Amino acid sequence: MTSFSIPANGLDLRLTAAPVAWGKGKWPSVSWQCGRLDWCAVAEGEARLIQVAQPSPESLPVAGLPSEQSAREWLTRSLGWGRTTPEHSDPVLARIASNAAGLRPYASGSLAQGIITSIIGQSITVQAAAVTERRVLSMFHPGISNGDRLLYPFPDLADLANAEPAQIRPSGVTWRRADAIVAIARIALDGGLPSDDAARRDPDEAMRAVRALPLVGPWTAASALLWGLGPDDAHPTGDVALLRAAKRAYDRPDMILRDLDKLAEAWKPWRGWAARLLWLDLLGPAGD
DSSP states (O other), X not given: OOEEEEEOTTOOHHHHTHHHHHTTTOOSSEEEETTEEEEEEEETTEXXXXXXXXXXXXXXXXXXXXXXXXXXXXXHXXXXXXXXXXXXXXXXXXXXXXXXXXXXXXXXXXXHHHHHHXXXXXXXXXXXXXXXXXXXXXXXXXXXXOSSSEEOOOOOXXXXXXXXXXXXXXXXXXXXXXXXXXXXXXXXXXXXXXXXXXXXXXXXXXXXXXXTSTTOOHHHHHHHHHHHTOOTTXXXXXXXXXXXXXXXXXXXXXXXXXXXXXXXXXXXXXXXXXXXXXXXXXXXXXXX
């Protein structure tokens, strides 16, 4: 497998890919093992197993893509390569950030994927969401082996749009969520969503478009952008894991979600980064 050595530009893979490790091996498309990130995705029309490690702080060898340019583009979309952690005036965030300079915004790189995976994950734990998403993805692809288990690429939107909710329901999602997944795939396929590039340029407008979709409330919309495209200021209001992280970091055990939203106002325009820092402080980086 051809490997391209890309300069890390300050990115720390253990910090950036920490959300993969938090799924404890249950995410369908990604896996963290022995200091390596494995990622199954469709690239240039083909399902591929993309692998990236960090043998030294300066280098990110990427395997599984056809060219160095495609490797750089994938790193930019999915691991926030080229971005840097902003300075935070909040002393708690500044303290966490001082030990996490290599954190970058991990994301799928797709707005539509971010929306659908956020719907799957509504009101359930991270690991339950990972298991349910795995069942959905395995309905559309036989999987690619990474030596440890099968990984599955996210389905083509046309395949989801042509499915019936009854086909998706056995994954464990509710009927309403199965209906919404199919409906949103059809809307996206018909051009009813901003393109990924447009959403990156204007995340506020993208948020408004996402909020108009079926079964999408404030948490789902913000999570869709946060994990789909990684914008600076996406705030997943109502996120119980973020509340738990903030209680711990700010030493405010009596904090409630309303208090968290008020506190988050002071994090603007970096609320997305703040959420990642707090989760990282609570759950820790990926291991070796």
